[in-house]
Amino acid sequence: MVYAQVALDISTRALDCAFDYGVPEALESQAVVGATVLVSFGHRQAVGYIVSLSDRPSAKIRADHILPIQQVLVSSSFDEVAAQLALWIAKEYACPLSEALHPFLPPGQSVRVRKRTACPVDTAAHEKEDSPHTMWELVCEQAGPVDDRWVCLTEEGKSFVPSRRASRQRAIVSALAAGPSRMAELVATIPGASSVVSTLERRGIVAVESRRRVRGSAEQTTTLSSAIAHRPEHLTQGQEEALLAIREAIAAQRGDVVLVDGVTGSGKTEVYLAAIEHVLRQGKGAIVLVPEISLTAQTVGRFRSRFGDDVAVLHSRLSVGERFDQWDLIHRGDVHVVVGARSALFAPLTNVGLIVVDEEHEASYKQDSAPRYHAREVAAKLAQLRGAALVLGSATPSLESLERCQRPTYRDAVWRRVVMDERPGKAQLPTVKIADMTQEFAVGNRSIFSRDLRQALLDIEERREKAVLLLNRRGFATFLMCRECGCVPTCPHCSTSLAYHERTHALVCHTCGRSWPTRAWPDPSTSCPNCGSRYLGQFGVGTQRVEDELQALLGDDVSIIRMDADTTRTKGAHQRLLERFDASDCAVLIGTQMVAKGLDFPEVTLVGVVNADTTLKLPDFRAAERTYDLLEQVAGRAGRGDRPGRVIIQTYWASHPAIASVATHDRSTFLASELDSRREAYYPPFARLTNVVVWGLDAKKVRDAANEIATQARQEASHRDGWHVLGPAECARGRVKDRTRWHVLIKTPTNADPGPVLSACVSHLGSLAKHVRVAIDVDAYDLM
Ligand code: ADP
Ligand code: ZN
Ligand code: ZN
Numbered sequence: 169m170v171y172a173q174v175a176l177d178i179s180t181r182a183l184d185c186a187f188d189y190g191v192p193e194a195l196e197s198q199a200v201v202g203a204t205v206l207v208s209f210g211h212r213q214a215v216g217y218i219v220s221l222s223d224r225p226s227a228k229i230r231a232d233h234i235l236p237i238q239q240v241l242v243s244s245s246f247d248e249v250a251a252q253l254a255l256w257i258a259k260e261y262a263c264p265l266s267e268a269l270h271p272f273l274p275p276g277q278s279v280r281v282r283k284r285t286a287c288p289v290d291t292a293a294h295e296k297e298d299s300p301h302t303m304w305e306l307v308c309e310q311a312g313p314v315d316d317r318w319v320c321l322t323e324e325g326k327s328f329v330p331s332r333r334a335s336r337q338r339a340i341v342s343a344l345a346a347g348p349s350r351m352a353e354l355v356a357t358i359p360g361a362s363s364v365v366s367t368l369e370r371r372g373i374v375a376v377e378s379r380r381r382v383r384g385s386a387e388q389t390t391t392l393s394s395a396i397a398h399r400p401e402h403l404t405q406g407q408e409e410a411l412l413a414i415r416e417a418i419a420a421q422r423g424d425v426v427l428v429d430g431v432t433g434s435g436k437t438e439v440y441l442a443a444i445e446h447v448l449r450q451g452k453g454a455i456v457l458v459p460e461i462s463l464t465a466q467t468v469g470r471f472r473s474r475f476g477d478d479v480a481v482l483h484s485r486l487s488v489g490e491r492f493d494q495w496d497l498i499h500r501g502d503v504h505v506v507v508g509a510r511s512a513l514f515a516p517l518t519n520v521g522l523i524v525v526d527e528e529h530e531a532s533y534k535q536d537s538a539p540r541y542h543a544r545e546v547a548a549k550l551a552q553l554r555g556a557a558l559v560l561g562s563a564t565p566s567l568e569s570l571e572r573c574q575r576p577t578y579r580d581a582v583w584r585r586v587v588m589d590e591r592p593g594k595a596q597l598p599t600v601k602i603a604d605m606t607q608e609f610a611v612g613n614r615s616i617f618s619r620d621l622r623q624a625l626l627d628i629e630e631r632r633e634k635a636v637l638l639l640n641r642r643g644f645a646t647f648l649m650c651r652e653c654g655c656v657p658t659c660p661h662c663s664t665s666l667a668y669h670e671r672t673h674a675l676v677c678h679t680c681g682r683s684w685p686t687r688a689w690p691d692p693s694t695s696c697p698n699c700g701s702r703y704l705g706q707f708g709v710g711t712q713r714v715e716d717e718l719q720a721l722l723g724d725d726v727s728i729i730r731m732d733a734d735t736t737r738t739k740g741a742h743q744r745l746l747e748r749f750d751a752s753d754c755a756v757l758i759g760t761q762m763v764a765k766g767l768d769f770p771e772v773t774l775v776g777v778v779n780a781d782t783t784l785k786l787p788d789f790r791a792a793e794r795t796y797d798l799l800e801q802v803a804g805r806a807g808r809g810d811r812p813g814r815v816i817i818q819t820y821w822a823s824h825p826a827i828a829s830v831a832t833h834d835r836s837t838f839l840a841s842e843l844d845s846r847r848e849a850y851y852p853p854f855a856r857l858t859n860v861v862v863w864g865l866d867a868k869k870v871r872d873a874a875n876e877i878a879t880q881a882r883q884e885a886s887h888r889d890g891w892h893v894l895g896p897a898e899c900a901r902g903r904v905k906d907r908t909r910w911h912v913l914i915k916t917p918t919n920a921d922p923g924p925v926l927s928a929c930v931s932h933l934g935s936l937a938k939h940v941r942v943a944i945d946v947d948a949y950d951l952m
Contacts, residue, residue: 169223170190170196172189172205172237173220174186174216174237175254175265175266176209189216189234189237195237195239198243200244201219201244201247202244202251203245204277205217205239206238215281216266217273219269220248241308242279245273245277245499246273249518250514254268260946262923262927271514275491276488276491279308313493314380317379319374320344321341321373321375322372322373325373328341337367340358344374380493394470394750394769394770404434406590407435410439411439411446414443418557421556422552422580424582425548425558425582426559426586427583428588429570429586429587430563430589432800434589437526440456440526443522444474445474446522452520452522453506455520456512460509461761462527463483464742464743466746475505478504480495480507482512484511504517513546518554522556525559527562527765528561529565529793531949552579558581564835567793568852568853570853572853595807595808595809598807598814599812600814600830602822603818603819617717621816621818628754633774635773636757637759637763637777638761639758639779640760640778711730718758727755728756731762736762764801773807774813775805776817777816781827789846792825796827796842802815803815825842851915856920857913858916858922858923858926858946859912859945860929862896864907867908869936869940871908873910874912876932881893881912881914884928890915893913899911900952911951
């Protein structure tokens, strides 16, 4: 008898292990690892996924108590290694096994068992437990492939000459002489084509076959010149060294890591491309992760221009059907290079030789819903399991990665750092100047622009060059503030300051999306909710205001392109804006964080940062690191071509190491001060930080639950070295959508495994568990 270990997909139960089921002989060929199956569990039926097979059951259960698998519902969608990775994710990030498996399933697949709704049982009893009388039904949703019908000439058909009078036959045969054609196309161009094709098919002149169609994505094209990765004549010395280290890591086949620490514009993409060519020659494939925000036609184009149809692209802006098609191409082994956002790690590519994580410092690699994994860590584990190499690339590597390169090994892998500190060819790093805004204020300059930035923008206009202006802050930075008491209106349902939208005169909560026209907030007058004062002033700057001031400063022959959450809402808008910027001869691109990353326009000679310090003030231990990364990244957009670039950073906090070190291109000053304070405060990379968040409608129950978790965690910490429990405390965002939020922070040594311990702590909540929700966020990034 063969036994299958099945991970049950039951949403109401947090099951963190697989259960044994017997594989009936009739199902042996289908019941393989990765298959979706139907089994019975207690009094109910359940859907599950086979994670492993064995010839004897695990010791937990007696062989004669083992139930058989009832049905195989979907054939295999992942292999043993993927199943091992899911088990690791479930343990590492303290989530149910089925949740860790979901990302491995085909996009659009949802197979579940639910209670039959038209059930004659009275609802109270019905809710209580799964009684033997409950009726169950299977609900299957799947995004399948779509097929096109294609028509082609058969061997005999090639010599067939239609009679003169059969004009439609002649039209079809001559169309097909050039090659097979889609039925839909023939029908659209030749009236009555479908009946003529049937006739010709019966006579053996043409053949009709189904061919799978790949929806969408492939059509993604762009006019951006930088979307083509021209093969350079020779690699720079830094690129050669990086490639050598990567080849060694690939040959080692044990998950070794190479950190490519390369200044902006040093040609990291070319290193990835060459490394991928290397593994393709060995008959293996590669997975490339880029942050969702930089997964643009420009980025994808660079990979397509080198590997053509051998590339699948996976990201969240694709429709389910499009995503399924890309997944299916990989699953069938038709493509060997996968480019995507963090979830591309779960693509069904089995023969992996290389994984690349570009811009590895990006916080978006941490998923903020279950499974709360970090893509860098999952990539490292996957590389180890598959015997592949991992390449991390960044101009501003994370402190975590830098620290690991200092150790002989980290989690049994060798981490090696390679420095690329020069740009290829004539391109030079830009000169950076700090504009101290307190001094601007002192001399009476009330404009958004310092005198330096103003002059630099006028120079751009005169020399017909291009500039990028960064407004630091996601979305909007404008708030209404009471001039008398300093209060900022916050959302009554969330503890979030309301953002003021200048054009619509609305106050918007970016947490729950509610909005109030200014006149009606908080009452039908514009008075302060705190003191009743009518002097509500606008505070901070939004992209729209920068646009307006810029328009006033520059003439009509400079294109001003604004890129923010507002102007990029529609599909393809982001790309159209970049194409406009590319096509103009003189232009300024204004935007939020999204202009800082990855753009490669050689004609940009000026980068201005309107307000460098807003992110420094966030209550987050990574605030300085994030600010430094952002400034260094955006500065890197200047001077990528032949003409030298300059950067002007406006700030009220010129002395801060994160800002000062960008000015001198000297990361070591920033790193030294930052690492010192992290070490002293026992924060990552010197500790692991887990954030346990509790939320619910009943504030007292939330507090009680947070207290209980903290008590349990302290008990566990008391007999472990280097474990510290902080809190419970109310979260910085103490209210979200009317739910109260509390949290407990747990610091552990870097080699500790907090996941399983904290899951156990949370499982002690007892009756409180019904009233609150709990998230265990291991290696948390969002602490608010
Ligand atoms: P990064 O990702 O490190 O910021 P990119 O990969 O975008 O840098 O490369 C910057 C520019 O340098 C690109 O236009 C690229 O085509 C060019 N480039 C890369 N390698 C070379 C090389 N060896 N010789 C000449 N140009 C190169
Ligand atoms: Zn007030
Ligand atoms: Zn709100």
